[in-house]
Amino acid sequence: xxxxxxxxxxxxxxxxxxxxxxxxxxxxxxxxxxxxxxxxxxxxxxxxxxxxxxxxxxxxxxxxxxxxxxxxxxxxxxxx
Numbered sequence: 391x392x393x394x395x396x397x398x399x400x401x402x403x404x405x406x407x408x409x410x411x412x413x414x415x416x417x418x419x420x421x422x423x424x425x426x427x428x429x430x431x432x433x434x435x436x437x438x439x440x441x442x443x444x445x446x447x448x449x450x451x452x453x454x455x456x457x458x459x460x461x462x463x464x465x466x467x468x469x470x
Contacts, residue, residue: 393468395419403453418442436462
């Protein structure tokens with residue numbers, strides 16, 4: 391599931407990776423992986439991604455729910 395890490399790091403939703411360690415989103419990636427264990431659909435995964443980042447980063451998380459849908463689509467595609 392390193393592909394999830396690649397997707398999230400490429401997305402870099404808080405714009406941290408330029409000045410932060412590569413594992414900056416390790417906790418959030420772990421939480422996303424937990425969601426995948428529940429045979430989740432696109433809508434629930436995207437909502438989960440949004441909530442994970444909103445909870446952990448608060449107002450500095452500026453991505454929309456639509457942005458999270460695109461990321462969820464990528465994650466579900468690689469985890470078929």
